Amino acid sequence: MLVLQLFQGIYTFFLNEPAVAGGRLLLIALGFLFVYLSYKKILEPLIMLPMGIGMIAVNGGLMTFEAGTMGNLFINPLAGNVEELMYYLQIDFLQPIYTFTFSNGLIACLVFMGIGAITDIDILLAxxxxxxxxxxxxxxxxxxxxxxxxxxxxxxxxxxxxxxxxxxxxxxxxxxxxxxxxxxxxxxxxxxxxx
The missing domain is CATH 1.20.960 (Mitochondrial Import Receptor Subunit Tom20; Chain A)
Structure with missing residues (x-):
């Protein structure tokens, strides 16, 4: 068990119920499959690559709160104090990405510019x-x-x-x-x- 504590992300899976841990591991594997298939262009990369990365990030991340209680972004706001959750989110590594893109609506502009940049206009001109x-x-x-x-x-x-x-x-x-x-x-x- 001490070896598993060196890899805390894997260790926290075994603190959950087996059905929940198995489901999350399955979704992480499915996320890696989506990333691989979109990289090989078997599936649509614009949709499946972000979906796969999102599946890996959401199911892989498990936050540990004070007093040994565990939770994630879905369960803890329902059962815990929202201010404490916001404190933990401020030190999370994804918080700057959220702050600079999603909270101010910049992500919509980036998506539209990205789609416009890859649009094939040959058929439009023809x-x-x-x-x-x-x-x-x-x-x-x-x-x-x-x-x-x-x-x-x-x-x-x-x-x-x-x-x-x-x-x-x-x-x-x-x-x-x-x-x-x-x-x-x-x-x-x-x-x-x-x-």
């Missing part, structure tokens, strides 16, 4: 009318979905967040839904990336 027709059809999905969602009894901000899915622009759908209707963010995210 067939401009076909590209214009496809763009109009995508926006038509937004225009038609908004009144239908409002007729079904949704609030205007919720209807607008749902209507953004019709625009066929994944990052904009995510950003718009988190700004307009936070309670619908997860279902909208699933729908936006399923199609």
């Amino acid at each position: 067939k401009p009318y076909m590209s214009l027709f496809l763009a109009v059809c995508a926006e038509l999905g937004t225009i038609l979905t908004l009144p239908i969602a409002m007729a079904m009894g949704l609030m205007p901000n919720e209807a607008a967040a749902i209507a953004l899915v019709g625009g066929a622009d994944g990052p904009m759908v995510l950003y718009g839904s988190i700004m307009l209707a936070r309670d619908l963010f997860v279902p909208i995210t699933v729908v936006a990336y399923v199609y």
Whole structure:
């Protein structure tokens, strides 16, 4: 057991229930598989590489709090003091990344610039009318979905967040839904990336 204490990240897995530890190890292995398959370009690298890294980081990190209590970012805010959690997050190595990108909305700009930089515009230049027709059809999905969602009894901000899915622009759908209707963010995210 002393050897495992040298590698505290591995050691904390054995302090959990076996089913939880096994599930987290399985998700970490799946994250490494996503990273490998996206590196080999078997899966879409723009989606699977960040997803794999996120799976590894979330399931690999286990924070140990004072008095020997253990928790993570999902469970401790429900059971513990939020101020103490914020203190631990300030000394976490990912905190500067969160502060400089996610907390001020810079990450959305970086995503849009990155997608714009890798966009292949050869088909746009070769067939401009076909590209214009496809763009109009995508926006038509937004225009038609908004009144239908409002007729079904949704609030205007919720209807607008749902209507953004019709625009066929994944990052904009995510950003718009988190700004307009936070309670619908997860279902909208699933729908936006399923199609």
